[in-house]
Amino acid sequence: MLNDIQNVLFSEEQIQHKVAELGETISRDYEGRNPLVICVLKGAFVFMADLVKRITIPLEIDFMAVSSYGQSTKSSGVVKIIKDLDVSVEGRNVLIVEDIIDSGLTLSYLIDVLERRNALSVSIVTLFDKPSGRSVELEPDYKGFTLPDEFIVGYGLDYAEKYRNLPFIGILKPEIYTKP
Numbered sequence: 001m002l003n004d005i006q007n008v009l010f011s012e013e014q015i016q017h018k019v020a021e022l023g024e025t026i027s028r029d030y031e032g033r034n035p036l037v038i039c040v041l042k043g044a045f046v047f048m049a050d051l052v053k054r055i056t057i058p059l060e061i062d063f064m065a066v067s068s069y070g071q072s073t074k075s076s077g078v079v080k081i082i083k084d085l086d087v088s089v090e091g092r093n094v095l096i097v098e099d100i101i102d103s104g105l106t107l108s109y110l111i112d113v114l115e116r117r118n119a120l121s122v123s124i125v126t127l128f129d130k131p132s133g134r135s136v137e138l139e140p141d142y143k144g145f146t147l148p149d150e151f152i153v154g155y156g157l158d159y160a161e162k163y164r165n166l167p168f169i170g171i172l173k174p175e176i177y178t179k180p
C-alpha cells in the first residue's frame with residue numbers, strides 16, 4: 001500500500017495539530033447549543049473520531065452515508081443516500097463533518113435535505129477544501145487545509161475504497177489510476 005504513494009502531502013502530526021485547533025474553535029462557537037454533529041460516511045469517519053475528542057462541550061452525534069465517486073476520481077454528479085440519520089434534525093444546530101469538499105455537490109445536496117427537514121442551523125466543517133474542483137458555489141464555515149488540484153488519499157479518503165487507513169494524506173502515483 002505504501003508503495004502506491006508518490007508523496008506525503010500532510011503528515012499525521014500536521015493533521016492532528018489542525019484537528020485540535022478546529023475542535024477548540026468549534027467548542028467556543030457552540031457553547032450552550034448542544035450541536036448535532038453529523039459524520040458524512042464513509043470518508044469523514046477518521047476525522048469525525050479525532051475531532052469530537054477535541055470538542056469540549058456537550059454534543060450528540062449521528063451518521064449519514066452518501067456516495068458519488070464510486071470507483072472514479074471524478075464525481076458522478078449523482079449523490080446517493082445510502083444510510084440516513086437515526087434522529088430528527090428539526091430545531092437542532094447541525095454541524096456537518098466532511099473530510100473533503102471538491103465539486104461541492106455532496107454538501108450542497110445534504111444542506112438542502114437538512115434545511116428542508118427544518119434544522120435550526122446548518123454549518124460545515126471540512127478538513128480539506130479543493131476550491132479548484134467546485135462545480136457549485138459553496139464555502140465551509142470551518143476548514144483545515146486548502147488543497148491543490150490533486151486527488152488525495154488517506155485519513156479516511158479512498159481511491160476505489162482503498163487507502164482509508166493511512167494515518168497521513170498522500171498523493172498516489174499516476175500509474176495507479178491508469179492501471180487496466
Ligand SMILES: O=P(O)(O)OC[C@H]1O[C@H](OP(=O)(O)OP(=O)(O)O)[C@H](O)[C@@H]1O
Nearest residue numbers: 042043067068069101102103104105106
Ligand atoms: O464535493 P464533492 O465533489 O461532492 O466530493 C466530496 C465527497 O466525495 C467523497 O465521498 P465519496 O462519494 O467518494 O464517498 P466515500 O466518502 O464513501 O468515499 C468525500 O468523502 C466527500 O463526501
Ligand code: HPA
Nearest residue numbers: 102150151152153157158
Ligand atoms: O481528492 C479526493 N480524494 C478522495 N476522495 C475524494 N472525493 C472527492 N475528492 C476526493
Ligand SMILES: [Mg+2]
Nearest residue numbers: 043069070158
Ligand atoms: Mg470516496
